[in-house]
Amino acid sequence: MPFKLKIYVGFIILLAIIFLIMPYNNAGSLDITGIIFFMAMSILTESLLIITPGNRTLSMGFVINMTAILLFPVPVVTWITSIGIMFRTFRNNGKRIHIFNYPMHKTLFNGANIVLATGIAGIAYRYLGGTVGEIDLYSLFIPTIACIVVYIAVNATIVSILMSLLNNQPFLKICYDNIIWVVRNYLAIAPIGILMAAAYKNYGVVGAVLFLGPLLLARYSFKLFIDMKNIYIETVRALSYAVEAKDKYTQGHSLRVSEYSIAIANRLNLSQRRIDNIRIAAILHDIGKIGVEEHILNKQGSLTNNEFDKIKQHPITGVKIIQEIDFLKDVAEIILSHHEKIDGSGYPYGKKGNEICLESCILSVADVYDALTSDRPYRAAMSTEKALEIIEQGKDTQFSSVVVDAFVKYINQCKELKGIAS
Numbered sequence: 001m002p003f004k005l006k007i008y009v010g011f012i013i014l015l016a017i018i019f020l021i022m023p024y025n026n027a028g029s030l031d032i033t034g035i036i037f038f039m040a041m042s043i044l045t046e047s048l049l050i051i052t053p054g055n056r057t058l059s060m061g062f063v064i065n066m067t068a069i070l071l072f073p074v075p076v077v078t079w080i081t082s083i084g085i086m087f088r089t090f091r092n093n094g095k096r097i098h099i100f101n102y103p104m105h106k107t108l109f110n111g112a113n114i115v116l117a118t119g120i121a122g123i124a125y126r127y128l129g130g131t132v133g134e135i136d137l138y139s140l141f142i143p144t145i146a147c148i149v150v151y152i153a154v155n156a157t158i159v160s161i162l163m164s165l166l167n168n169q170p171f172l173k174i175c176y177d178n179i180i181w182v183v184r185n186y187l188a189i190a191p192i193g194i195l196m197a198a199a200y201k202n203y204g205v206v207g208a209v210l211f212l213g214p215l216l217l218a219r220y221s222f223k224l225f226i227d228m229k230n231i232y233i234e235t236v237r238a239l240s241y242a243v244e245a246k247d248k249y250t251q252g253h254s255l256r257v258s259e260y261s262i263a264i265a266n267r268l269n270l271s272q273r274r275i276d277n278i279r280i281a282a283i284l285h286d287i288g289k290i291g292v293e294e295h296i297l298n299k300q301g302s303l304t305n306n307e308f309d310k311i312k313q314h315p316i317t318g319v320k321i322i323q324e325i326d327f328l329k330d331v332a333e334i335i336l337s338h339h340e341k342i343d344g345s346g347y348p349y350g351k352k353g354n355e356i357c358l359e360s361c362i363l364s365v366a367d368v369y370d371a372l373t374s375d376r377p378y379r380a381a382m383s384t385e386k387a388l389e390i391i392e393q394g395k396d397t398q399f400s401s402v403v404v405d406a407f408v409k410y411i412n413q414c415k416e417l418k419g420i421a422s
């Protein structure tokens with residue numbers, strides 16, 4: 001772990017320890033049964049973690065965090081929520097993860113993050129007039145909303161600084177993506193936490209348990225949504241393999257193009273939504289080749305005009321294949337223009353300059369680079385240096401110069417990491 005990252009992780013854990021040992025002067029009135037119950041609920045809900053294909057996580061523990069903030073003093077809240085994180089157990093890539101098989105510094109950092117998010121949100125709640133144990137939905141509307149906003153802001157800030165240090169990416173872009181990812185989901189499940197606090201206040205443990213049903217239902221809906229996206233991505237991959245199976249020279253091409261395109265998009269600070277579209281477009285960009293005869297795709301010599309005209313149709317055929325799928329509309333535009341060139345000499349429509357979307361420009365550079373560095377029926381694979389030279393020569397004629405610059409930096413960085421002298 002880099003030194004500055006160690007310092008940051010250590011600093012966050014130290015801050016959390018300060019929150020955890022914050023003095024509480026009224027120990028006699030603590031609701032011990034409630035604390036133990038909500039610690040168990042925290043472990044249970046944190047264990048219902050949902051992990052997306054892009055390795056993003058969504059925790060149902062937020063519901064219990066909200067409930068705890070409304071019901072308990074801040075030091076108690078931080079203990080309840082950190083216990084939930086420390087002792088949660090969840091499945092990732094088919095493996096069950098728990099405190100004894102997960103790196104301790106990661107567990108401590110995650111625990112510290114939740115301590116600071118709930119601790120600071122709890123302080124904000126009280127500062128704005130919220131009172132521990134008094135659940136009045138009307139008078140506490142503003143403190144509760146403020147509490148949710150502070151929680152999301154602190155949580156996103158702590159995680160985004162870490163990701164920014166780890167991946168050398170701009171903090172603001174990562175923070176924005178993290179906030180966008182959680183805000184709708186947290187606002188949707190926060191009412192369950194508020195109602196659970198009210199039910200606990202009036203009916204005790206039994207009242208709170210009644211809200212496990214809606215919570216599990218919310219989690220089930222999220223899970224269905226994520227599973228649906230997973231299935232969709234797997235289907236897209238299968239389609240892409242079907243195309244690559246026709247052409248022995250392009251096996252693995254779409255996955256490599258996807259990898260390069262995402263790297264460029266990250267360097268250009270594109271939003272997560274645009275990066276997700278690029279990922280799918282890269283995997284599917286040559287899906288239209290399914291309509292081109294195999295003898296043309298695998299031809300050893302140069303193509304006749306007629307054969308090349310057929311190849312030129314593949315972006316349009318690709319769009320026809322996916323245009324009926326509503327959530328692929330943005331992806332269709334990227335695919336349509338992946339062979340267009342900045343000077344207007346590309347195909348299928350000869351678009352030029354700004355008429356070509358940035359995503360297509362990214363895909364174009366990644367596509368050509370992978371083609372140049374792979375064996376083809378008519379030539380052997382080129383070296384990285386030769387391929388980069390050709391790409392740089394195409395700046396402002398074939399390719400967008402901004403995209404080429406970002407890509408060259410990425411490849412050089414990869415070479416440095418691999419210890420290859422450039």
Ligand SMILES: [Fe+2]
Nearest residue numbers: 285286338339
């Ligand atoms: Fe293509």
